[in-house]
Amino acid sequence: MKFVLMLICSICLVPLAMAQDLEIEEDGEVQTGEIIIEKDRKIVLPQARKLYEKVNSPEYEIEAATFPGEFKIFNYSPATQLPTLRAAQPKLEGTQDDVYNHYVKVGFGNYSSPMLVADMNLITNQSRIFRLNLDHLSFGKGAKDGKNSGSAYTNAGINGKIIGESITFSTGVNYSITNDYFYGYQPGLEVDRSDIKHKYDFINALVGIEDNDQDNLVDYSLSVSYESVKDNYAASESGVEIGAGFNYAKTIFIDNEAILTKYKQTSFDLSRSFFRINPYYRIEAGEATIDAGFSFTAISGGVETFGSSTIFPFARASYSISEQVNLFANLDGGMSFNSYADYARENPYLMDDLAVLSSRINYDFKAGAAIKPAQQFALTAYVQLQSIKNMGYYQNMLPDTTTFEVAYIPGNTSVVEFGSKMQFDINSDNQIGLNAAILSYSSKDVTDFYNLPTSRVELIGNHKIMDKLSIGWQFNLLGGIKGLASNGLTTGNETTTSMSAITEFNLNLDYQINDRIGAFLRFDNILNKNYERFYNYPMRGLQVKAGVSFRF
Known part of the structure; x- marks a missing residue:
């Protein structure tokens, strides 16, 4: 409760202007000509964090070249293997009758795998944007024992944004179901x-408001999100996250963040909370920009062995050597809040009575350079150094290795x-993107970091x-992963095994038959x-x- 009071006090710094009525354009007609649903208008619900990842403030980077297709950081999903390639839909110019705001894509593949993608966009004018989306992908069978390794994923969401002269209001609701074995x-x-079915139900809801009056000296934002997850056994978690941001001139x-969750399992019922406040002051001198402040974080309700609160220096700097080269560096630290929902999204094979603990970031330092020698090319290179107490990783349970626990390393x-x-727009019809990283882990407590x-x-x-044919391709590599092997009968005979690197190549062909109908062929x-x-x-x-796609 004290964390909530701290957040309320800090939010009081947000001006009362937030209570103003939305001032909306009265013109309710869709204008003729080109209509583009911009990506930044899409409501993005909170995403799962990695096992050892904390929410970092964005570093200074030169803006990358525009990439028209979906360019997502590779986060392999063993349960669903959802398509990550979706060809950019051609822009249509012309009269009102030529504009299509709705898109449906249906298909079927081997492993008895139907798929559906549907996006319905309602644009009353450029100030009111609403979107309904439905996605489904399922596999009737998998690589082991047929139907026993099937899986299914269904997601439905509705979100909207109302843009006024002074403030922007955003909202969204999302519901997803995963079925695994x-x-x-x-x-x-x-x-x-x-007996081996494992089902998850996820619910997300978000309401947000932000200032968009460029003439105000004060900028602010406030968001409240709700998230719940429940499986078909006894695990469940629900929580509320409140975020607020404020700046003067x-x-x-x-920046503020507060999280309250209720986590239930077969043998326990746990209430947890997290609070963070990050004030800082910005100095601009020539080509240099420096942010200096501190991060205060606090947790409660868990069984962690370290302290319940930390205060750590916060610093962020950038320096433009030229219009093409920018150097940046960040320093931060504090508590990192892990949730059951985070783990459930990343690994669908979790054990009962899973322990969920927070971690402490002793320090998090990141430095690098962003280079943009031409309008069509952008490159960022960085090095990141972290020291983490109570870092978690997935480890097979023993002696039966069917399920996974989250093992926490007590030391640093x-x-x-x-x-x-890297992003490279060769021309308007050809684009390439790259995201790569090499990681290493070291600790006095363990020698093998399983599944990392x-x-x-x-x-x-x-x-x-050609005019109607587009090709998308993707190469993914994930290497250096180790697993814990056992005969499944007794403990004491487990061994560490190095797993083969994941080298995945996918190809997608899209052919636009006419303005409304298209066909696709995909190889994963x-x-x-x-x-x-x-x-x-x-x-x-x-x-x-x-399959086929339709626009209307």
């Missing part, structure tokens, strides 16, 4: 499919990451071959490897899907 059992073991900044773990990001990759590469491209995992993201869980080989 604990098929990581020992070969030859007979199981009942109904782009010189004095205050050093994480070093070298990474780069040490290398990650995503290379993606979109090419328009062309190399046809039954790789494992989590030990004992082989993934599907070559997947082929074909």
Whole structure:
């Protein structure tokens, strides 16, 4: 409760102007000509955090070249393998009758895999934007014991944004269901499919408001989000997250975050909370920009062995050597709040009575350079150094390795990451993007960091071959992963095994038959490897899907 009071006090710095009525354009007609649903108008609900990842303030980077297709950081989903390639839809110019705001894509593939993508956009004018989306992908069977390794994912959401002269109001509701099976059992073991089913229900809701009056000296934002997750056993978690931001004359900044959750399992019921306030002052001198302040974080309700609050210096700096080269550096630290929802999204094979603990970031330092030698090319390279207490990783349970626990390292773990990001618009019809990183982990407490990759590469491209034909491709690499092996009968015989690197190549062909109808052919995992993201869980080989798309 004290954390909530602290947040309320800090939010009081947000001006009362937030209570103003929205001033909306009265013109309710859709204008003729080109209508584009910009990506930044889409409501994005809170995303899952990684096991050791805290929410960092964005570093200064030169803006990358515009990438028209979907360019997502590779975050491999073993449960659903959702398509990450979606060809950019051509822009249509002309009269009102030529504009299509709705898009439906249906298809079917091997492994008995139907798919559906539907986006319905309602634009009453440029100030009112509403979107309804529905996605489904399922596999009737997988790489092991047929239906026992099937999976399904369904997501439905509605969101909207109302843009006024002074403030912007955003809202969204999202519901998703995942169905998976604990098929990581020992070969030859007979199981009942109904006994190994694992289902998750996720609900997200978000309401946000932000100032968009460029003439005001004061800028502010406030968001409230709700999230709940429940499985078909006894696990459930629900929580509320409140975020607020404030700045005066782009010189004095205050960022706030508070999280309250209720986590239930078979043998316990736990209430947890997290609070963070990050005030800082910005100094601009020539080509240099420096932010200096502190981060105060606090947690309660958990069983962590370290202190309940921390205060750490916060610093962020950038320096423009030229119009093409920018150097940046960040320093931060504090508590990192982990939730059951975070883990459930990343690993669908979790054990009962899973321990959920927070981590402490002793320090988080990141430095690098952003280079943009031409309008069509942008490159960012960085190094990140972290020291984390109570860092978690996924480890197979023993002796039965079918399920996973989150093992926490009690001491400090050093994480070093070298990474780069690149986007290259060769021309308006050909674009290439790269996201790569090399990671290392070290700790006095453990020698093997199970299921954590040490290398990650995503290379993606979109090419328009002719007026109606587009090709998208993606190469993913995830390497250096180790698993904990056991005979599944007794403890004491477990061994560490190095898992084969995930090397995945996907290809997508889109052909626009006419303005309204298109056809697609998609190939996933062309190399046809039954790789494992989590030990004992082989993934599907070559997947082929074909279907049609409609715009109206």
